[in-house]
Amino acid sequence: MSDSYPTVDPAALRDLAKRAYLYTAPLVIMEMTRKWRMGNGANAFNHARKLLNHRSRWITTPNNDTLYSDAWLDLSRGPITITVPPTGERYFSLAFMDMYTNNFAILGTRTTGGDGGRYTIVGPNQAVPDDAGDVVRAPTPRVWALARVLVDGPDDLAAACAVQDGLFINEDAVSEEVTPGDPVLRDAPWRQYLAAANALLRREPPPVTDQGILRQIAPLGIGPDQRFDAERFDDEQARAIEEGVEAAKDFLITVQGARGAVTEGWTYPSARTGDYGQDYLLRAVIAVGGLGALPVEEAMYMRADGDQAHGLFDGNSNYHLHFSAGEMPPLDSFWSLSLYEAMDDGQFFFADTPLRRYALGDRSPGLAFNDDGSLDIWIGADNPGEERENNWLPSPATPFALVFRGYMPKSSLRNGRYRLPRVQRAG
Numbered sequence: 001m002s003d004s005y006p007t008v009d010p011a012a013l014r015d016l017a018k019r020a021y022l023y024t025a026p027l028v029i030m031e032m033t034r035k036w037r038m039g040n041g042a043n044a045f046n047h048a049r050k051l052l053n054h055r056s057r058w059i060t061t062p063n064n065d066t067l068y069s070d071a072w073l074d075l076s077r078g079p080i081t082i083t084v085p086p087t088g089e090r091y092f093s094l095a096f097m098d099m100y101t102n103n104f105a106i107l108g109t110r111t112t113g114g115d116g117g118r119y120t121i122v123g124p125n126q127a128v129p130d131d132a133g134d135v136v137r138a139p140t141p142r143v144w145a146l147a148r149v150l151v152d153g154p155d156d157l158a159a160a161c162a163v164q165d166g167l168f169i170n171e172d173a174v175s176e177e178v179t180p181g182d183p184v185l186r187d188a189p190w191r192q193y194l195a196a197a198n199a200l201l202r203r204e205p206p207p208v209t210d211q212g213i214l215r216q217i218a219p220l221g222i223g224p225d226q227r228f229d230a231e232r233f234d235d236e237q238a239r240a241i242e243e244g245v246e247a248a249k250d251f252l253i254t255v256q257g258a259r260g261a262v263t264e265g266w267t268y269p270s271a272r273t274g275d276y277g278q279d280y281l282l283r284a285v286i287a288v289g290g291l292g293a294l295p296v297e298e299a300m301y302m303r304a305d306g307d308q309a310h311g312l313f314d315g316n317s318n319y320h321l322h323f324s325a326g327e328m329p330p331l332d333s334f335w336s337l338s339l340y341e342a343m344d345d346g347q348f349f350f351a352d353t354p355l356r357r358y359a360l361g362d363r364s365p366g367l368a369f370n371d372d373g374s375l376d377i378w379i380g381a382d383n384p385g386e387e388r389e390n391n392w393l394p395s396p397a398t399p400f401a402l403v404f405r406g407y408m409p410k411s412s413l414r415n416g417r418y419r420l421p422r423v424q425r426a427g
Helices: 010-037 154-165 190-203 208-220 235-256 280-289 386-391
Strands: 066-074 080-084 092-097 103-108 117-122 134-137 142-150 299-304 318-323 335-342 359-361 375-380 392-394 400-407 423-425
Touching: 010 066, 010 142, 010 190, 010 208, 010 235, 010 280, 066 154, 080 092, 103 134, 142 154, 190 235, 235 280, 335 392, 375 386, 386 392
Parallel strands: 117 134, 375 392
Antiparallel strands: 066 142, 080 117, 092 103, 092 142, 299 400, 318 375, 318 423, 335 359, 335 400
């Protein structure tokens, strides 16, 4: 065994290990997702041609409103060019996330409009080509590009797929070979996990603004300029590190069901969602429970506070959401209310329920407003009756969560002047 760290006591190592895990978890989750999703290699879009359903388990808390297209970009060998098709009035966004899950650029309806264009994506240390045109500078050599294309009902699916077909990367982009071996998962044993996390820190250098946390965890041998060696720790130190890592894992699972700060029956996203700065805790929590979340300027995700443990709802009860006339959410695009079954590991997925209906929104066929302009949504395992069925969001008979999405929210929603109504038990 090589030298240990006698000046770092076990209690301190336990705390540092927890911090190191929370700091690196998004990076490890992104690499896991990258390896699982790179079916066509790097620099090529994968298009999901159908809306996600209860069998779609590759991304937690998915939506049922948009088609997804995604590509893992490898910029280590040079810039690439992405063509974005004209989308007109249809909602479209192409979000670019660095390996730390920050959205560093979004192209589409809100930012660049519906005319499309060609964009050169340049790595962190690369020169911009003379003929680049519009340039997007990436903070890390590898990037996740995730597009969302709105589907306005079943009859609109073919047109939405045509938009996907117009989204592509220049054909001469080098396609990276997928790294051999399975990805290291976030629940791997501490030695394996920290070794993998450190290798990723070396491959995907963190921003200079992370120097504070990197100095804190340096005694573990974790950092972009370090090589992690688990054998340098004696048995007592190793146990402390293992305890710290396990505490961080347990925390990230538990916090997914935590009620958090609830305002009038809903939790609202932090202003830092999707672009986290030094809020490493928020970044880790969302990487586990909502990987790929957009910044609040693009979309807001509000979770209803249920009446069961961890803020969930009872699958054996029925609920009701009422919007008064003139009190629909203030948005410049669309909204939806999605229902998810809660998994033991803190993730959320669509449930296999009657009607195979996973969400209700302003584009749902047959959604019926009341004569006075108000809207009622009925939620639960029991069919509320033929007259209400179009406004019924079926649930499983197990605990579930409700998430409201509002795209391109207006300032009154972003700053809290508007609040969603509470979800109530149905009488």
